[in-house]
Amino acid sequence: MVTPGHFIALSVILFVIGAVGVLVRRNAIVVFMCVELMLNAANLAFVTFSRMHGALDGQVIAFFVMVVAAAEVVVGLAILTAIFRSRRSASVDDANLMKY
Amino acid sequence: MSHTFVLAGPAAETSRLIGFWVLAIVSVGAALGMVLARKAVHCAVLLAIVMLSLAVLYLMLGAPFLALVQIIVYTGAVLMLFLFVLMIVGISAADSIIETIRGQRLWATLGGIAMLVLLSLVVGNAVIGPAAPNSAKFSNGNVTSLANLIFTRYLYPFEITSALLITAAVGAMVLAHRERIRPKPTQRDLAAQRVASGRPAPLPGPGTYAQHNAVDMPALLPDGSQSELSVSPVLSGRTGGASAPPALPSGTGTSVVPGTSGGTASPADQEAGDH
Numbered sequence: 001m002v003t004p005g006h007f008i009a010l011s012v013i014l015f016v017i018g019a020v021g022v023l024v025r026r027n028a029i030v031v032f033m034c035v036e037l038m039l040n041a042a043n044l045a046f047v048t049f050s051r052m053h054g055a056l057d058g059q060v061i062a063f064f065v066m067v068v069a070a071a072e073v074v075v076g077l078a079i080l081t082a083i084f085r086s087r088r089s090a091s092v093d094d095a096n097l098m099k100y
Numbered sequence: 101m102s103h104t105f106v107l108a109g110p111a112a113e114t115s116r117l118i119g120f121w122v123l124a125i126v127s128v129g130a131a132l133g134m135v136l137a138r139k140a141v142h143c144a145v146l147l148a149i150v151m152l153s154l155a156v157l158y159l160m161l162g163a164p165f166l167a168l169v170q171i172i173v174y175t176g177a178v179l180m181l182f183l184f185v186l187m188i189v190g191i192s193a194a195d196s197i198i199e200t201i202r203g204q205r206l207w208a209t210l211g212g213i214a215m216l217v218l219l220s221l222v223v224g225n226a227v228i229g230p231a232a233p234n235s236a237k238f239s240n241g242n243v244t245s246l247a248n249l250i251f252t253r254y255l256y257p258f259e260i261t262s263a264l265l266i267t268a269a270v271g272a273m274v275l276a277h278r279e280r281i282r283p284k285p286t287q288r289d290l291a292a293q294r295v296a297s298g299r300p301a302p303l304p305g306p307g308t309y310a311q312h313n314a315v316d317m318p319a320l321l322p323d324g325s326q327s328e329l330s331v332s333p334v335l336s337g338r339t340g341g342a343s344a345p346p347a348l349p350s351g352t353g354t355s356v357v358p359g360t361s362g363g364t365a366s367p368a369d370q371e372a373g374d375h
Contacts, residue, residue: 001113005228005266007161010124012223014131014150021135023208026200029140029186033147036178037131041155043166049313051161054232056242059163060249066166066173067261071268073178077185078275085278090189093200 007048014041028080028092034075039069127153144182151175160239165246233269304330 021034043062050058087094130149137143151174219329237245250258294300304327307313309320319330
């Protein structure tokens, strides 16, 4: 029998994989993809909570998370192309002009 | 007869269990592959697999609207945007394996394990009850009930979301806009530039007089040497600079006997080369 606990456990595992990916990867586009994976894991938890409590508020919040994620991807990828245009690189290590 | 997304009965329970485990293994495996894959395009495809399996999980959880939004918005729009940006930024942009911070991978993995333990403890201590009894909100009436919520209780967040989307669209246009510093070259300027460059003719097309006429096959020059100019630099960059593919040996001007340039040389070709 599939309980909500199963779904929550899956969402925890996916979230941790996404977080490790953000820390490990150097290509900025892949880092973005890992952030998307974390957002999706959070969405799965929201939908599970909605099913658990028998109310639809969790699904509404997951819907808003999707909207915000779409906006974030649009702006983030535009910044990436702007950086790539000036630096010819998509690595997160090369954008260090404001570091020191 | 009305169709519902949530099945009932012991057989349906077993199929739900099997479906959950298959989807869980597929999504976790694809997510791990996404973190480990070297090429960004492979990461995008694996992320698509994760998102599609999550859509089916939403369906199992009684959220058919969100499942379809997941497929349309995430897999359809967001991932296509990722692929377009990969096309602009360069498909050969593989990740470097040089660590700029010493021990970063080790510490990131350890931090991930610690995070997993912490979250597991939190989830293990939380009271996660069984699913609420099935109602129309989680099957046929899902869209109506969601619309009722969004347009009453969550109306202001919904309105603010539209402002966010407009801001994001304008921001993307501003960021992607390139200011023209010098005047646009006219056709006359381009023609003069072309003659001055010493190569008035267009670049040679790939595959001319070669064994195959694929786009990654360099054209053969009249003296039998290969013309690297005929292959797009994107294609030679995609296969990696270190090991040149058999179709594109490094170094121009190497005399190539027909029949030995490609990997699929037939005896007929070698005979033709002997004559």
